[in-house]
Amino acid sequence: MAEKEQLYAEHWGREGFYGDGVNVTRLQHVPDFTHVSGLHAPHRLNIADVLLPDRGDAAALPTAIFISRSGAQLSVSGRRQNMPFVVSNVEADEIHFIQQGELCFATAYGRIAALPGDFVFIPRAVPYQVEVAAIPTLSLIAEIPGAVKFDAAPKFEAQLGVPEIAVVTPEPVETTVLIKSFDGITRYVKPYSPLAMVALSGGSNPVWKISLKDIPPNPAGHPTQFAASPDNDELFYTLSARPRRRPPMHYNADYDELIFYFAGPGAWGAVKEPGTLTWVPKGLAHHGPSEDVPEGYLAWMLESRPTMRLTDAGMKVAQLMETDLYGPHPAQASVRRIGF
Numbered sequence: 001m002a003e004k005e006q007l008y009a010e011h012w013g014r015e016g017f018y019g020d021g022v023n024v025t026r027l028q029h030v031p032d033f034t035h036v037s038g039l040h041a042p043h044r045l046n047i048a049d050v051l052l053p054d055r056g057d058a059a060a061l062p063t064a065i066f067i068s069r070s071g072a073q074l075s076v077s078g079r080r081q082n083m084p085f086v087v088s089n090v091e092a093d094e095i096h097f098i099q100q101g102e103l104c105f106a107t108a109y110g111r112i113a114a115l116p117g118d119f120v121f122i123p124r125a126v127p128y129q130v131e132v133a134a135i136p137t138l139s140l141i142a143e144i145p146g147a148v149k150f151d152a153a154p155k156f157e158a159q160l161g162v163p164e165i166a167v168v169t170p171e172p173v174e175t176t177v178l179i180k181s182f183d184g185i186t187r188y189v190k191p192y193s194p195l196a197m198v199a200l201s202g203g204s205n206p207v208w209k210i211s212l213k214d215i216p217p218n219p220a221g222h223p224t225q226f227a228a229s230p231d232n233d234e235l236f237y238t239l240s241a242r243p244r245r246r247p248p249m250h251y252n253a254d255y256d257e258l259i260f261y262f263a264g265p266g267a268w269g270a271v272k273e274p275g276t277l278t279w280v281p282k283g284l285a286h287h288g289p290s291e292d293v294p295e296g297y298l299a300w301m302l303e304s305r306p307t308m309r310l311t312d313a314g315m316k317v318a319q320l321m322e323t324d325l326y327g328p329h330p331a332q333a334s335v336r337r338i339g340f
């Protein structure tokens with residue numbers, strides 16, 4: 001062994017940040033690859049590059065860029081006009097992350113305004129209508145089949161936003177309601193809007209929001225988790241800058257990692273453009289940039305136990321990614337078409 005050769009620590013772990021694992025030391029940088037063909041390959045994209053029909057067509061719906069084996073999806077929206085209908089997703093909870101612009105979600109359980117950096121949680125079967133308050137808008141929407149709950153680890157003082165209840169006398173305004181299910185849209189026409197309400201008279205409001213900037217990065221240990229679906233199938237974390245040693249190169253045996261860079265000023269490794277989404281599929285050796293960036297940046301991560309795949313719309317704007325600092329990989333990927 002040469003005296004000055006670089007040694008690399010490596011971790012193989014189960015259950016993301018929570019399970020058992022093994023640590024080894026190697027001389028080679030295991031994440032490196034020169035070529036890949038197949039679907040299970042790391043990519044990066046900027047959500048601003050996705051071709052969005054709902055930018056120009058108020059009646060269009062968001063565009064899916066990822067789909068998972070369980071039916072979870074990531075979609076992008078760039079809506080410029082109010083939705084001309086009410087929509088209800090009967091297959092999944094929706095988490096809308098606002099990258100740009102200002103939106104208001106008029107729901108059957110009140111109105112909730114959203115600014116850049118906000119996550120708005122709209123559970124399955126809650127009818128809602130998106131209103132545009134300031135353009136241009138850009139949102140990343142996660143659709144998760146299991147019920148997503150606020151679940152903080154480590155615990156932090158949460159500042160959760162709740163809808164404002166506005167009493168609206170229902171005028172006889174004919175309203176179209178779109179029911180979104182796994183196999184498409186079912187369209188109802190109703191004599192009244194289902195959003196008008198006289199009073200909220202009990203129970204807990206299912207709609208809530210939290211701002212990324214209000215989730216404190218954990219100074220030690222794993223990133224701060226703030227939301228989870230049943231059995232930890234999908235986990236949401238802040239991945240904003242924090243003083244910490246760079247993680248070892250590692251294998252995440254059970255989760256795909258999707259990391260979204262919201263804003264600087266600091267760069268996170270080779271990721272410096274707001275709106276960049278990186279994807280490392282499960283079980284691949286990767287390293288990842290240091291999170292110790294004194295200038296600061298704001299980012300978050302979705303861990304998905306069901307394997308993710310790029311859709312055609314996502315693949316059109318995605319680049320193959322190296323998994324050291326998460327820059328574009330010099331090789332062209334021979335990767336096409338989702339497998340399920």
Ligand SMILES: [Fe+2]
Pocket residue numbers: 250252257286288
């Ligand atoms: Fe990782």
